Amino acid sequence: MEYNNLSALLRRLYGAKIRKFCIDGGFTCPNRDGRCGTGGCIFCGERGAGEHIQKKGVAQQMAGALASVKPGEKYISYFQNFTGTYAPIEVLKERYDAALCDERIVALTVGTRPDCIDEDVARLLASYKSRTDVWVELGLQTESDLTAARINRGYKTEVFESAVETLSRYGVRAVVHLMAGLPGEDRAQLLRTVDYVNRFPLFGVKLHSTYVCRDTVLCRMYEKGEYTPLTFDGYVEDAIAVLTHLRPDLWIHRLTGDSPGALLVAPLWVRKKDPVLIEIRRRMAERGLRQGCCYVGPQFPLIEKP
Numbered sequence: 001m002e003y004n005n006l007s008a009l010l011r012r013l014y015g016a017k018i019r020k021f022c023i024d025g026g027f028t029c030p031n032r033d034g035r036c037g038t039g040g041c042i043f044c045g046e047r048g049a050g051e052h053i054q055k056k057g058v059a060q061q062m063a064g065a066l067a068s069v070k071p072g073e074k075y076i077s078y079f080q081n082f083t084g085t086y087a088p089i090e091v092l093k094e095r096y097d098a099a100l101c102d103e104r105i106v107a108l109t110v111g112t113r114p115d116c117i118d119e120d121v122a123r124l125l126a127s128y129k130s131r132t133d134v135w136v137e138l139g140l141q142t143e144s145d146l147t148a149a150r151i152n153r154g155y156k157t158e159v160f161e162s163a164v165e166t167l168s169r170y171g172v173r174a175v176v177h178l179m180a181g182l183p184g185e186d187r188a189q190l191l192r193t194v195d196y197v198n199r200f201p202l203f204g205v206k207l208h209s210t211y212v213c214r215d216t217v218l219c220r221m222y223e224k225g226e227y228t229p230l231t232f233d234g235y236v237e238d239a240i241a242v243l244t245h246l247r248p249d250l251w252i253h254r255l256t257g258d259s260p261g262a263l264l265v266a267p268l269w270v271r272k273k274d275p276v277l278i279e280i281r282r283r284m285a286e287r288g289l290r291q292g293c294c295y296v297g298p299q300f301p302l303i304e305k306p
């Protein structure tokens with residue numbers, strides 16, 4: 001394999017096929033409710049960067065998910081929608097507990113913003129490590145504060161550093177979310193972001209192309225001709241650049257986003273993941289490239305466990 005694909009690690013760790021339960025924890029986001037902003041990130045649609053909003057509690061969602069399990073499978077409980085650590089600590093505990101209701105659940109994963117990580121949250125997440133693997137997914141998207149302001153991210157990049165440091169102190173690993181094709185960014189800026197994340201004790205990286213969803217600020221920019229999404233070819237080359245410059249010990253959790261279905265406006269090629277993944281691997285193999293082959297810096301052993 002041309003890069004460290006997370007599914008290989010999961011198979012090795014848990015000895016089974018792993019499925020992800022995407023849970024809507026009923027959270028909101030401080031970039032939407034007024035704590036640090038109201039409009040949200042300019043690309044974020046009504047789903048809050050996650051699966052469709054559920055009207056059920058976590059326990060009910062878990063019961064539904066577990067009703068369709070197959071023999072021999074194991075599961076990751078993943079809080080994907082909005083900001084999965086943005087609630088009072090007792091509410092977080094109740095929802096995380098409900099998501100770990102079955103012994104076949106081998107990991108708890110929480111997607112959040114770096115400005116919603118503090119000591120209490122890190123301590124709570126670490127408290128689950130005796131019964132399951134735990135990791136946190138931090139939406140960074142870019143190291144550039146200029147781009148961060150342009151996309152209305154609502155926090156400075158230095159906040160990411162303090163979140164990773166807090167989580168590390170409690171032994172909780174982070175996965176960083178990055179986006180290619182952000183407004184005003186080119187491949188050189190994307191690689192500055194890769195150089196930046198290479199400095200941190202992360203578990204892995206999720207990358208996807210910026211896409212335009214209906215009823216977002218980015219959609220209005222797109223309609224006015226102020227934003228042009230990446231082409232299929234442009235994204236494949238961006239992804240290869242990211243992989244080749246990324247530290248070789250990190251795990252790749254994703255190289256494509258989940259298409260937002262009917263909300264998607266552009267680019268339409270993001271609807272199909274397989275052609276993107278196949279083309280990234282094909283071009284890397286053809287050129288003899290591998291994750292980290294252009295990385296220059298300290299080497300670390302491959303992470304064996306989150």
Ligand code: SF4
Nearest residue numbers: 029040041044048082
């Ligand atoms: S932080 Fe996430 S949920 Fe909040 S506005 Fe941005 S993308 Fe949406």
